[in-house]
Amino acid sequence: QQQVKQSPQSLIVQKGGISIINCAYENTAFDYFPWYQQFPGKGPALLIAIRPDVSEKKEGRFTISFNKSAKQFSLHIMDSQPGDSATYFCAAANFGNEKLTFGTGTRLTIIP
Amino acid sequence: GAGVSQTPSNKVTEKGKYVELRCDPISGHTALYWYRQSLGQGPEFLIYFQGTGAADDSGLPNDRFFAVRPEGSVSTLKIQRTERGDSAVYLCASSLVGGLETQYFGPGTRLLVL
Numbered sequence: 001q002q003q004v005k006q007s008p009q010s011l012i013v014q015k016g017g018i019s020i021i022n023c024a025y026e027n028t029a030f031d032y033f034p035w036y037q038q039f040p041g042k043g044p045a046l047l048i049a050i051r052p053d054v055s056e057k058k059e060g061r062f063t064i065s066f067n068k069s070a071k072q073f074s075l076h077i078m079d080s081q082p083g084d085s086a087t088y089f090c091a092a093a094n095f096g097n098e099k100l101t102f103g104t105g106t107r108l109t110i111i112p
Numbered sequence: 113g114a115g116v117s118q119t120p121s122n123k124v125t126e127k128g129k130y131v132e133l134r135c136d137p138i139s140g141h142t143a144l145y146w147y148r149q150s151l152g153q154g155p156e157f158l159i160y161f162q163g164t165g166a167a168d169d170s171g172l173p174n175d176r177f178f179a180v181r182p183e184g185s186v187s188t189l190k191i192q193r194t195e196r197g198d199s200a201v202y203l204c205a206s207s208l209v210g211g212l213e214t215q216y217f218g219p220g221t222r223l224l225v226l
Binding site: 004006032034036041042043044045046049089091093095097098099100101102103104105 | 116143145147152153154155156157160168170171203205210211212214215216217218219220
């Protein structure tokens with residue numbers, strides 16, 4: 001059972017544009033939603049994370065939007081740059097069961 | 113400071129052989145996690161250590177997989193009687209105290225079973 005569904009599978013965005021990646025979860029016990037960035041040959045690295053007590057969190061060019069009632073959350077990358085080209089994973093966890101449940105990933109390509 | 117390190121970076125073995133994968137967590141991190149990442153997929157949880165003990169091993173796929181962390185630092189993931197389906201990247205992560213603290217991932221060990 002896939003508990004975190006992620007879309008799209010791949011995304012091409014022009015430099016300077018907005019990249020948007022979406023995730024939906026099923027387990028209402030989840031209360032921690034991080035996004036990870038992974039470059040080829042490297043392990044995932046935490047980008048930004050949100051708890052369900054807020055609907056939005058912004059760090060620099062990266063914003064998470066969270067909709068608790070819809071059980072959905074999304075990553076927005078503003079002013080996308082070629083260096084943002086990577087695979088992005090959403091994930092979820094809940095306190096007391098700290099293993100991360102990952103989505104299937106989105107391969108983002110930023111073109112000049 | 114040094115991040116999570118994993119050795120070897122690549123491992124090629126034959127079906128039926130035994131392999132050991134090593135993880136050196138960030139110094140002082142009490143929580144350690146193993147994940148497995150198949151091609152084109154997100155990491156899947158295998159096991160979580162808090163100190164020396166396995167707090168959650170619910171992700172281990174079967175009894176061919178075993179992991180230890182005898183001194184609460186370095187961990188070894190052991191796979192017996194490897195199968196071709198075990199081919200994947202095995203990722204290790206550590207966090208300061210567990211809970212919902214940030215998990216820092218190593219570069220992974222790419223295992224290929226022929």
